[in-house]
Amino acid sequence: MTTTSDSAVREFIAEHRPAFLDDLADWLRIPSVSADPGRAGEVRRSAEWLADKLRSTGFPVAEVWETENGGLPAVFAEWPSGDASAPTVLVYGHHDVQPAAREDGWDTDPFEPVVTDGRMFARGAADDKGQVFFHTLGLRAHLAATGRTAPAVNLKLLVEGEEESGSPNFAALIRKHADRLAADVVIISDTGMWSADTPTVCTGMRGLADCQIDLFGPSQDIHSGSFGGAVPNPATEAARLVAALHDADRRVAIPGFYDGVVELTEQERELFAELPFDDTEWLSVAKSRATLGEQGFSTLERIWARPTAEVNGIWGGYTGPGGKTIIPAEAHLKLSFRLVAGQDVEKVRQAVAAWVTAQLPAGIRHEIVFPGATRPCLTPLDHPALQSVVRAMGRAFEQKIRFTREGGSGPAADLQDVLGAPVLFLGISVPSDGWHSVNEKVELDLLAKGVETSAYLWGDLAEHWNAAD
Amino acid sequence: MTTTSDSAVREFIAEHRPAFLDDLADWLRIPSVSADPGRAGEVRRSAEWLADKLRSTGFPVAEVWETENGGLPAVFAEWPSGDASAPTVLVYGHHDVQPAAREDGWDTDPFEPVVTDGRMFARGAADDKGQVFFHTLGLRAHLAATGRTAPAVNLKLLVEGEEESGSPNFAALIRKHADRLAADVVIISDTGMWSADTPTVCTGMRGLADCQIDLFGPSQDIHSGSFGGAVPNPATEAARLVAALHDADRRVAIPGFYDGVVELTEQERELFAELPFDDTEWLSVAKSRATLGEQGFSTLERIWARPTAEVNGIWGGYTGPGGKTIIPAEAHLKLSFRLVAGQDVEKVRQAVAAWVTAQLPAGIRHEIVFPGATRPCLTPLDHPALQSVVRAMGRAFEQKIRFTREGGSGPAADLQDVLGAPVLFLGISVPSDGWHSVNEKVELDLLAKGVETSAYLWGDLAEHWNAAD
Numbered sequence: 001m002t003t004t005s006d007s008a009v010r011e012f013i014a015e016h017r018p019a020f021l022d023d024l025a026d027w028l029r030i031p032s033v034s035a036d037p038g039r040a041g042e043v044r045r046s047a048e049w050l051a052d053k054l055r056s057t058g059f060p061v062a063e064v065w066e067t068e069n070g071g072l073p074a075v076f077a078e079w080p081s082g083d084a085s086a087p088t089v090l091v092y093g094h095h096d097v098q099p100a101a102r103e104d105g106w107d108t109d110p111f112e113p114v115v116t117d118g119r120m121f122a123r124g125a126a127d128d129k130g131q132v133f134f135h136t137l138g139l140r141a142h143l144a145a146t147g148r149t150a151p152a153v154n155l156k157l158l159v160e161g162e163e164e165s166g167s168p169n170f171a172a173l174i175r176k177h178a179d180r181l182a183a184d185v186v187i188i189s190d191t192g193m194w195s196a197d198t199p200t201v202c203t204g205m206r207g208l209a210d211c212q213i214d215l216f217g218p219s220q221d222i223h224s225g226s227f228g229g230a231v232p233n234p235a236t237e238a239a240r241l242v243a244a245l246h247d248a249d250r251r252v253a254i255p256g257f258y259d260g261v262v263e264l265t266e267q268e269r270e271l272f273a274e275l276p277f278d279d280t281e282w283l284s285v286a287k288s289r290a291t292l293g294e295q296g297f298s299t300l301e302r303i304w305a306r307p308t309a310e311v312n313g314i315w316g317g318y319t320g321p322g323g324k325t326i327i328p329a330e331a332h333l334k335l336s337f338r339l340v341a342g343q344d345v346e347k348v349r350q351a352v353a354a355w356v357t358a359q360l361p362a363g364i365r366h367e368i369v370f371p372g373a374t375r376p377c378l379t380p381l382d383h384p385a386l387q388s389v390v391r392a393m394g395r396a397f398e399q400k401i402r403f404t405r406e407g408g409s410g411p412a413a414d415l416q417d418v419l420g421a422p423v424l425f426l427g428i429s430v431p432s433d434g435w436h437s438v439n440e441k442v443e444l445d446l447l448a449k450g451v452e453t454s455a456y457l458w459g460d461l462a463e464h465w466n467a468a469d
Numbered sequence: 470m471t472t473t474s475d476s477a478v479r480e481f482i483a484e485h486r487p488a489f490l491d492d493l494a495d496w497l498r499i500p501s502v503s504a505d506p507g508r509a510g511e512v513r514r515s516a517e518w519l520a521d522k523l524r525s526t527g528f529p530v531a532e533v534w535e536t537e538n539g540g541l542p543a544v545f546a547e548w549p550s551g552d553a554s555a556p557t558v559l560v561y562g563h564h565d566v567q568p569a570a571r572e573d574g575w576d577t578d579p580f581e582p583v584v585t586d587g588r589m590f591a592r593g594a595a596d597d598k599g600q601v602f603f604h605t606l607g608l609r610a611h612l613a614a615t616g617r618t619a620p621a622v623n624l625k626l627l628v629e630g631e632e633e634s635g636s637p638n639f640a641a642l643i644r645k646h647a648d649r650l651a652a653d654v655v656i657i658s659d660t661g662m663w664s665a666d667t668p669t670v671c672t673g674m675r676g677l678a679d680c681q682i683d684l685f686g687p688s689q690d691i692h693s694g695s696f697g698g699a700v701p702n703p704a705t706e707a708a709r710l711v712a713a714l715h716d717a718d719r720r721v722a723i724p725g726f727y728d729g730v731v732e733l734t735e736q737e738r739e740l741f742a743e744l745p746f747d748d749t750e751w752l753s754v755a756k757s758r759a760t761l762g763e764q765g766f767s768t769l770e771r772i773w774a775r776p777t778a779e780v781n782g783i784w785g786g787y788t789g790p791g792g793k794t795i796i797p798a799e800a801h802l803k804l805s806f807r808l809v810a811g812q813d814v815e816k817v818r819q820a821v822a823a824w825v826t827a828q829l830p831a832g833i834r835h836e837i838v839f840p841g842a843t844r845p846c847l848t849p850l851d852h853p854a855l856q857s858v859v860r861a862m863g864r865a866f867e868q869k870i871r872f873t874r875e876g877g878s879g880p881a882a883d884l885q886d887v888l889g890a891p892v893l894f895l896g897i898s899v900p901s902d903g904w905h906s907v908n909e910k911v912e913l914d915l916l917a918k919g920v921e922t923s924a925y926l927w928g929d930l931a932e933h934w935n936a937a938d
Contacts, residue, residue: 206694210792212792218755218757223877224777224779224781224805224807225675225677225807225875225878226755226772226876227755227757228777228779228805229762229772229776229779230755230760230761230762230768231752231757231759231761231762232757232761233779233780235782236711236715236779236780238708238783239707239709239710239712239780240708240711242704242705242709242712243711243713244712245705286687286691287688288691288696288700288701288832289686289832289833289834290701290832291700291832292700292701292832294698299699302698303696303697303699306698307698308697310697310702310705310796311702311704311785311797312693312786312793312794312796313704313785313786313797314704314783314784314785315788316780316782316784317781317782317803319783319784319803322840323679323681323781323840324803325779325805326781327781328780328781328782331783334786334787334788334792334793338698361761362758362761363759363761365758371791371792372792406694408794409794
C-alpha cells in the first residue's frame, strides 16, 4: 500500500538523508565504550550530544539522566502529542558501544565512520546508534508529511548508556523514573531483521535464570583406591544432575519446569517455517557440527520459543596433566535456563531447587544460588501495536513482514515488568552487520527503511490504538 | 600350635630385640625421601646401609641396583637354600619414605626415632623400613631355631627406592633383572593388618586403568541465548557420559566391563563379614557422610573385591565468579577404573572406548587416552603359599588369621606379571600407624610378631611347597 503520504515521507527522507548521515557520523565519532572506565567521559559526551540533537529535533524535553552507583548516563526525551486520546509510546535504545580498536582487525578506524558501497562502517553503526537515530529523522518526516506540530502519539525516548556492560543500573533507573516513563507500549530499537530480503519483526525474547550448584562429598579429596566404589563422588553426582536435566527426548525433565509455557500457535509455527532457513547454514553460524534439541521442534522453534537448560560450566576434582586417583571433595555446576512467556522465574527457581534436592543421594551436601534472572517477553501476533509496526514496516519495505523471536535475553523484560506495558521490537539491522565484531556497519538503504517505518508508525498507532481498546 | 621350635624362636627374638631396634633406628635416621631431589643422596645412603646390613645378616649377595633415567637405587639380596628342591621366594619392600618435617605437626623429629609406650615413632617406621627390617631378624631366628646355615627357601629380597614417588622405574628394573629375580612366590611386606586384635593377611589388590576423555562441541564458546537448546553442549555430554557410567543399582553400565571378573566366593564373603567392621566408623576414616555403591555388596566387598568407575576430574566452560551464558566449546573428563582379578586391562580399555563412542550424539567429537594401568592381583585362599603365611602368622599371633584385600593398586602386579609368580602380602602395620601422615609409628610388639612370622615362614613354605606340587 503506497499512499500520497508515503511519497511525501520518501521525498522528505531523501532530501534530508545526507545531513542525517553526517549527524550520525558525528555521533559515531564519539567512542562511547561503556566497558572502558577510561572512556566514561566519552559516554557522557555521547549522552549530551544526543540530548542536544533531540532538542534540535523538536523534543521539548531532553535530559541526561544519571544512574546509580556512579554509573553511566542515559538520555530521556519526551514530546507530548497534544491529542488527549493519543497513546504513549516509549522508544528504547542505547548510546554506548562495544569496545573496538583498529588492531582488532578493523579495515578502518572504528570511530571514524566510512561510507562504502551503501554501507556506513563504524562501531555503533548498527548496535545501536544507527537504530536509535533513525527515529529522529522518522519523526521529522512524520511531522512534515502530516503537517502536525507534535507527534501523533505521546513520544518518549530512553537511550541507555550501559547496555553493552550488562545494564547494571537499568532496572533501578526505570523503577526510579517509572512515572515519567509510563507508556502504553514500549518499542525496542536494538534488534535486527532476518535479512535485507526478508524484513521481520521480533515478537519476543527468551528470559534467563541462572544458578550455581555446589556439591560437597568427602571433607577432603580421598583416595579412590581405598574408598572408591563405596561412597558418593560429588563429581559423579554433579554429572548425574546434568544428565537428569533432560529426558531421552531432550526435554527438560525438571518437574514443573514447563508449567505455564505459552506454546507456539499453529500460525506461528507456519510463519517460522516460511522463513528461508537452512540448518546447515545455521550450523556454520553456530560453529557446531550438528543440531540437537527438544524432539518435535525445529531449530528456530528450539532457539526462539522453547525453554532450555544449559550447562555453562562444570568443574570438580583434578584437572591438571596426568592422573590423580581421588574422589574429589567438591564439584560445581553453573546452569542457565532460558525461559519463555508464561514461565515464572520464581517458580522455575523453586522447581530447580526442589529437583536438585530430590536428585542427590545421601552423603552429598549441596548449596544452590540463583544470582540473577531476566523475564521472558512475548507480544501476541494479534496485538494492535504489533499490527501497527507490521503495517508501518510493510509500507516502508513494500513487502510481507514476517515474524521472528530472539533466543537471547535482554532488558526489554525490565521495561515490560516495571512499566506494565507490552514490548515490541523494531530493528532494521541484518546478521551481517557485525555486532560486537570487527567492521560493524549499517546498510544505508535499510537505515532509510527504518526512518520510513518510524515516520509511518506513530500515525498508524494513534489511529488503531483507540479502535482496539 | 606352640612348639619347642616356637619357644626357641621367641627366645632368640627376645634376646636380639634391643639390638634389632637400635639398628632399625639407625636406618630410620636416614631421611630417604624419594620425592625430594635434594635428598637423593640420603636415598642412596639408605640403600647402601641396607645392603651392608643384609651382608652382615649373612646374605652372600647384597647389591645396590641402579634404576634407569637416573632414578633412585634399589637393593637386591639373595641367599640360596642349598636344598635342591627348595622353592624360591622374593620378598618385596621399599626403603624410601614419604616427606616429613617437624613443622607438619609431628610431636618429635620424624628422622630421630623415639620409643614411647611400646611404639617407635619415625617416618618409615611402618612404611616401610620396619616391615622390611623384620625379615632380617626373622631370618636369623629361623636359622638359629633350625640349626640351618642357609634358609629353608632360596630367599631373595628386592627393596625399592622410589615407591613413594610412584615407582616410575620399577617395571623396567624388574624386567631388566627378571632372571635374577625369578621366584616361585612373591611376598610383599608393604601392607598392614586389620588391627592389632585382628591379624589378617591381604590376598589381593585392585588394578587400575585411567583415562582422559576430551569432548569438543562448537569450535568456540557460543552464546547460550542465540544457540541454546539447538546444538549439543559438550559439558552436558560429558556429564551424560558420567551419569551413564552406572546403572540405577550403581553397577558399572559399560557393556563388557565385568567380563571375566572373579566373583567373591561364599567363603570369602563369610570371612569378610566376620571382620569387626562398622560402616559409621569407616565413614569417619573416609571423611564421608554416607556409603553408596554397587547394590548387593557390603562396603568391604565394594572396596576390596568389586571393580569401580570413578570420576577423578571434570571440567568445561566457565568456572569463574558470576555467570557466563555460553555453550562451551570443550569439556573434559578424567576417569579411573579399579579392576579386580579376571579383568583384562586391554579389554576394559576397548570396552570403555567403544562405549564412549556409542554414547555421544552427532556433533560431539571426542578423543580418549589411557595413560597408564596397573593389573589387579589376587591369590586364592587355598593357595599353598598363602596357607603357609597363614600358618606362620597363626603361630606368631596365636590366634585365627583372617583375610583382607587392598582397594588400592600397587607395583605388586608388576612383580606378578613379569615374574609370573603369585603375590602374597605379609604386613604387621595397623591403620593407626600414620602412613603418609604425621607421627608415623610402628607397634613394637607387632613388629616382633612380624619377625616371628618371618622366622616360621620359610620352613613352612619349604615343607608344604613340594607337597602341594
